[in-house]
Amino acid sequence: SAVISQKPSRDICQRGTSLTIQCQVDSQVTMMFWYRQQPGQSLTLIATANQGSEATYESGFVIDKFPISRPNLTFSTLTVSNMSPEDSSIYLCSVYLRDKANYGYTFGSGTRLTVV
């Protein structure tokens, strides 16, 4: 399976500011996924990031709020913009190795964001 390095692991941010989360994968992958996990809740897909094209956002998430970059096949960033306390959550990046069907999703270690 892939190994994903995600940073920062946690941050406390002032409302109105932005935070950029980075994910580095140890192998080339076509798609990277960004999830949000609110405290005690399940995982909700924010968007799918493809190299060389704009990210595809799920219902309820917009590019202005969560801009994503995907400059190459091993790296992606998610920015949480103009933060409010409601954005306090864990953000996870993930890859899915579709050519090895039994591996499922591999997740980064997550970024625990607190907005004050």
Added chain:
Amino acid sequence: GQQVMQIPQYQHVQEGEDFTTYCNSSTTLSNIQWYKQRPGGHPVFLIQLVKSGEVKKQKRLTFQFGEAKKNSSLHITATQTTDVGTYFCAGPDNYGQNFVFGPGTRLSVLP
């Protein structure tokens, strides 16, 4: 859209007792995956089931996919404190592109 439900939401067991979590979908699933998330950790892939009626075992964990491919279960025999965490099932979305995660079952094991 596609929804995957899980019961129970929480389960507290005494160490050594068995534990089962159930996953249900309103539609037929081509496959289903199970993940475990330890407290403070990230989800870790456990297994994927594809075939109707499939049963797979990983040591004390037994995974089952229903005959109609609309439900699945994860059974842990003789729980240990290392089994503590939240267990998620995930099924393909309506487009078959991504997976939708269930709400999870949080397991506590009392020593």
